[in-house]
Amino acid sequence: LMELYMPLNWFGTYYRAIQKNFVDMENMFDLLKEEEEIVDAPGCSPLLTAGGGIEFSNVTFGYSPEKVVLRNVSFTVPAGKTVAIVGPSGAGKSTIMRLLFRFYDVQTGAIMIDGQNIKLVQQQSLRKAIGVVPQDTVLFNNTIFYNIEYAKLGASDDAVYDAARAADIHERILSFPDKYETKVGERGLRLSGGEKQRVAIARTLLKAPIIVLLDEATSALDTHTERNIQAALARVCANRTTIVVAHRLSTVIHADEILVLQQGSIAERGRHEELVLREDGIYADMWQQQLKNLDAEQSGGSDNGDA
Ligand code: ATP
Numbered sequence: 001l002m003e004l005y006m007p008l009n010w011f012g013t014y015y016r017a018i019q020k021n022f023v024d025m026e027n028m029f030d031l032l033k034e035e036e037e038i039v040d041a042p043g044c045s046p047l048l049t050a051g052g053g054i055e056f057s058n059v060t061f062g063y064s065p066e067k068v069v070l071r072n073v074s075f076t077v078p079a080g081k082t083v084a085i086v087g088p089s090g091a092g093k094s095t096i097m098r099l100l101f102r103f104y105d106v107q108t109g110a111i112m113i114d115g116q117n118i119k120l121v122q123q124q125s126l127r128k129a130i131g132v133v134p135q136d137t138v139l140f141n142n143t144i145f146y147n148i149e150y151a152k153l154g155a156s157d158d159a160v161y162d163a164a165r166a167a168d169i170h171e172r173i174l175s176f177p178d179k180y181e182t183k184v185g186e187r188g189l190r191l192s193g194g195e196k197q198r199v200a201i202a203r204t205l206l207k208a209p210i211i212v213l214l215d216e217a218t219s220a221l222d223t224h225t226e227r228n229i230q231a232a233l234a235r236v237c238a239n240r241t242t243i244v245v246a247h248r249l250s251t252v253i254h255a256d257e258i259l260v261l262q263q264g265s266i267a268e269r270g271r272h273e274e275l276v277l278r279e280d281g282i283y284a285d286m287w288q289q290q291l292k293n294l295d296a297e298q299s300g301g302s303d304n305g306d307a
């Protein structure tokens with residue numbers, strides 16, 4: 001089993017790192033064409049979208065035969081609605097996202113979009129329908145313009161600027177030394193976590209997919225940044241079918257349904273108001289814990305005011 005974790009080569013390591021973090025699945029496929037485990041079914045047609053309704057039907061999946069990671073997972077996200085997934089680390093939250101993007105095929109059960117099994121449609125059309133806002137966005141060593149335009153190569157300057165505006169990063173870009181021509185990434189200007197997430201939001205707005213997969217940042221951003229990001233995120237999810245791996249209370253409160261995932265199974269589901277009232281509920285417990293943390297933070301905060 002250990003062999004599975006041994007990198008075969010640099011690409012292998014990188015590939016696994018990306019899979020592990022659910023990082024930038026969209027870019028991943030362009031960066032690494034060699035790992036072609038998933039192929040189009042012969043003669044398959046493109047996905048025909050009509051609202052982007054999602055259905056997971058009895059999905060069971062493991063990365064290796066020895067370990068089942070998702071067990072009989074069933075849920076639907078009606079077109080335009082938002083489902084939030086919460087649960088402890090390793091519960092399988094990111095795996096659900098990866099499967100929807102068809103990074104891997106399910107072992108049993110099926111994943112449908114607008115009534116079509118994603119196994120049986122052209123991959124390119126599937127990935128065109130889905131936009132991903134990862135926690136940590138991979139930037140190309142290229143201009144900031146290219147990094148946004150990448151979502152829709154050949155987009156007009158105005159379309160790129162509009163996307164950047166809606167993602168609240170346009171003004172910031174204008175303050176860079178060469179504005180939109182500024183080189184970013186490892187060998188260029190380093191962007192902060194919040195800025196990188198805004199680039200991902202701008203990309204997704206430009207791509208205008210019918211489905212959005214969002215992996216909320218776990219790390220705390222400062223309140224001002226947080227508020228701006230929330231507004232931009234709301235714009236990217238508006239009128240789109242959305243699945244979000246949620247770490248923010250504001251997100252779960254507004255979700256149409258919350259799935260509490262535990263060891264690969266859906267342990268609880270419902271809206272915030274119902275789940276929070278459930279006696280001995282996992283979600284109710286998580287909620288209490290969050291409130292305690294919040295309290296601790298606030299009383300901690302007043303102790304060390306930087307006057
Ligand atoms: P977190 O909140 O920490 O991101 P998660 O709920 O998203 O966790 P997953 O990333 O979906 O959890 O992982 C579910 C299980 O699958 C874990 O036990 C994890 O170690 C395992 N796993 C994830 N990716 C791989 C992979 N590429 N190969 C083998 N096992 C994996």
